[in-house]
Amino acid sequence: MARITVTVNGKSHTSDVEDRTLLVHYLREQLNLTGTHIGCDTSQCGACVVVVDGNSVKSCTTLAARCDHASVTTIEGLAQDGNLHPLQEGFWECHGLQCGFCTPGMIMSAYDMLQQNPNPTDDEVRHGLEGNLCRCTGYHNIVRAVQYAAAKMRGEEVSAPNV
Amino acid sequence: MTSETTTPMIGRAIKRREDPKLITGQGNFLDDVKLNGMTHAAVLRSPYAHARILSIDTQKAAALPGVVAVFVGKDLLDVNPLPCAWPAGGFKNNMNTPRAMAVDVVRFVGEAVAVVIAEDRFIARDALDLIDVDYEPLAVVVDPEKATQPGAPQLHENAPNNVVVEWSAGNREGTNRAVASAEVVVKERIVNQRLMATPMETRGSIARYESSTNEFTLWTSSQAPHVMRLLLTAFVFGIPETKLRVIAPNVGGGFGQKIFVYPDMVFCMWISRKIGRPVKFVEDRSENFKSSTHGRDHVTDVELSGTRDGQITGLRVKTYAGLGAYLSTIAPGVATTLYGRIVTGVYKIPNVSIDVIATYTNTAMVDAYRGAGRPEASYLIERIVDRFAAELGMDPAEVRRRNFIPPTEFPYDNGLGLLPYDSGNYAPALDKALANVGYADLRKEQATLRAQGRYLGIGISSYVEICGVAPTAWANGQGWGAGLWESANVRIHLTGQVVVTTGSLPHGQGVETTFAQIVADELGVPYDSVLIEHSDTAGTPFGYGTYGSRSLAVGGTAMVKSARKIKEKAKRLAAHLLEANPEDMIFADGKISVKGSPDKSKTFGEIALYASVGASMPEGEEPFLDETTYYDPPNCTFPFGTHISVVEVFPDTGAVEVKRYVAVDDVGNIINPRIVHGQLHGGIAQGMAQALYENAVYDDNGQLLAGTLMDYAIPNASMLPDFEISHTVTPSPVNPLGVKGAGEAGTIGSAQCIMNAVIDALSPFGVRHMQMPATPEKIWHATRG
DSSP: EEEEEEEEEEEEEEEEEOOBBBBBHIIIIIIITTTTTOSSSOOOOOOOOEEEOOOOEEGGBBBGGGGGTTTEOOOGGTTTTTTTHHHHHHHHHOOOSSSSSSSSHHHHHHHHHHHSSSOHHHHHHHHHHOOOOSSSSHHHHHHHHHHHHHHHHHTTOOOOOOO | OOOOOOOOOTTOOOOTTHHHHTTTOOOOOOGGGGOTTTTEEEEOSSSSSSSSEEEHHHHHHSSSSTTTEEEGGGGTTTSSOOOOOOTTTOOOOOOOOOOOOOOSEEEEETEEEEEEEEEEEHHHHHHHTTOOOEEEEEOHHHHOOOOOOOTTTSOOOTSSGGGGEEEEOOHHHHHHHHTTTTEEEEEEEEEOOOOOOOOOSEEEEEEEEEEETEEEEEEEOOOHHHOOOOIIIIIIOOOOOEEEEEEEOOOOOOTTTTTTOHHHHHHHHHHHHSOOOOOOOOOOOHHHHHSSSOOOOOOEEEEEEEHHHHHHHEEEEEEEEEOSOOOOOHHHHTTHHHHTTTTTBBBBSSEEEEEHHHHHHHHOOOOOOTTTTHHHHHHHHHHHHHHHHHTOOOOOOHHHHHOOOOOGOOOOOOSSSSOOOOOOOOHHHHHHHHHHEEEEEEEEHHHHHHHTTEEEEEEEEEEEEEBOOOOOHHHHTTTTOOOOOEEEEEETTTTEEEEEEOOOOOSSSOHHHHHHHHHHHTTOOOGGHHHHHHHSSSOOOOOSSSSSOOIIIIIIIIHHHHHHHHHHHHHHHHHHHOOOOOGEEETTTTOOOOOOOOEEEEEEEHHHHHHHOOOOOOTTTTTSSEEEEEEOOOSSSOOOEEEEEEEEEETTEEEEEEEEEEEEEEEOOOSSSHHHHHHHHHHHHHHHHHHTTTTOOTTOOOOSSSSSSTSOOOGGGGGGGGOEEEOOOOOOSSSTOBOOOOOHHHHHHHHHHHHHHHHHHHHGGGGGOSSOOOOOOHHHTTOOO
8 A cells, every 4th residue: 555645637635545556547446537548458548648747648557656746637637717628629629539438548648749749740640649549530530639729729720620 | 499590400510519528528438437335347258269167166266355256157047148139031040149157168268257246346356366267178160161161169069060050142043154154253262350349448337236126227338228128138137128227328439349238238237136236347458359249250252253344244252251159149140131132232233142151160259340241241342343353454443333233223122132222323423532532643653653663552442331221121031130210209398498319329429419400400499409318228218229320310310200290299289379270380490380471470489388388288189299209211221432542552561551542422411521521530440440450360279369459450540541531412212311321331431442452552463362451461472472
């Protein structure tokens, strides 16, 4: 057992966790933050991606005990004051999701990617999201959604592409 | 309720109403459901593909602190095996279906042998390591053709040579004559490899039993909750159907895999009753791969005969279809009706004969996976037609055009036992695709590049498929064991809000949005005033669920019909209030007015209020506007289209780059273009993934080599191109919306489109066929003779 203090979406939590408890299980089972999903058991699918101290991580391969004193942002913490984050807006506007199961991880990975590269090419978006799998969209509209968000975050006028 | 004219919603690419919860982490998927007192199940699965269970010792596991109980197959002998609801009609089926857990013999790797129930999922997993099972390994067969050969291991006593069914259709004698006398015959062995649906959310079940009422509630990630309720109560448990409520929470992708009844549904229910606490089971990914259903697994010998000028005269097909160790819920029908009866595709072929030998193998069960039979059919015909074109040295577009079913021949009977194709006009879709891709210039570019030692390939696929399978009477003749109609109830509340309940349900298709668009237009009410309720057997009318691209064509039509009944009643009530003749009433723009006297009118809201209060109904009328329809279509619908891909193959590495993907799909009328495009994108991606990446390989011992996402290559974003989507529109005459269906079309059109391009690129190396997936290794070898 370890006692950890973690800030999750701006709120501090002090919890006892088993040494083997994964961050994703801590978030989902102990904090009831079920927006972060589990889609595989080999760290391939990225449905569990959250941002820890500014970097996207796969929470299924991160021990909760390692996150003592860390700051974690999950999909639940992305919208501010009731306003969707540009990525959330982009995914909605551009039909970047269908079943929505991969979406939280996809958005959190894209969030980190856009911090590092605010003006990516489509190809850079595709490679930047290599660690996240989606079975519904074929990624076409995910690329559009991330570009929508990137443009909006750069302060540009944006609208969803026509179909 | 507003009486203002509302903007038509049909045809608008509005964003989805499903999304706000899903983009903010507020979705409610199965694993997000928590119940008071809930226990957690972990499953011990067979490591052997075929073995006798000699003994199971669960004592140490049961003694682990936190373990509530351990159960094995023998404990559950008081419930029946899972049912198979679609044997192949008109043929002898040797049926064997699985129990919730194996009893004496395991027949595939991953079959459940024991279940541990514990206070949390981690303890349950720990306890699995403490169970000792003594197995006696038996001989194994995994290949659907080898399973039928003399000396092959036998899986079931009642299935000699492991045959489930020997099925045939068409005209054998005529086809034999056509092939024997043809100017040109091409033949090929074509494998449609085994695939795994891989919804990003795995499957699972949560069951709760109330001993005071003997009622179960089952939460399960399902595409068909009403059907699960029916099968689990009437067939497995032998209890009244009313004793089970089934709820599908948000479903994280299905692609067919979540249509079926599964062992975890049964053992979670059975154990929850036994221990008096809720039981939760959610697969991990490797369990989903090992033990939930797979798709495809066909080995086919095909011969196509024709004239030297490109006229097809005959098609002879013999397919071995692997169905796995037992029959899943609709497996035999997928491998026969949904495949064999559409194997001629878009072509008018005078002589066709098909045999399907469906077999048992020591593998996971095979059942419907996106497209379900039709991708296998379209892959087969489109590959062999390309092979025919190559043999003749003719342009593959020209061979296709020459053999298309002419538009004047619809409704068209292909002679294989389907109801006639509803409508179609195949050449315009081909022409548009050729124009969009710039075909003539591409062929020139291809020749130029070849001269430089670069290998461009252009692949064409013209497909037709079957959606909204119906009517029930026809499906019953195919062996389907229930109905194929769909339900919709529409009711108008006192405030004018419209509540629609349906047996269809979404798992990514956006049908809440699409359905609300339809109902808003039909009633002339604001889109936001229409609520679509679904996915819970409590509160929705019985319906058959969402699969086979049927939600809009069948479920959507039920909704239109209910809305029209509402309008008829509203007209009668308005006529009563306005002292007019009901026949003289017009329903338009949210108002009901008297023909010729537009000032004499009532708004729909006024009528809704009047009917809901119900204080002074005309004689013979009940209060409230509430209408239900159970709609059984007169026919299936037959979407079609042409896809063209451009690939470059790199002989040094064997890599394939998909440079362009152009699709022209005719899915009939389109309600929401953004949603339809999304369905096509995802469908194309799955077919492309079959062509290039995915292969659910078993070794000869029946071990699933592609058992995790490390080994099973569903593509990531960098492995797929942009898609260029457009349409022709040939409305279906089958339903009032004129829609055909779009959920599977992309998958049905795409695998052969990519393979035809890869093989076209490799043609300078003498390559005429290659089995999927076209991996770099295969290509590298192919370019070296």
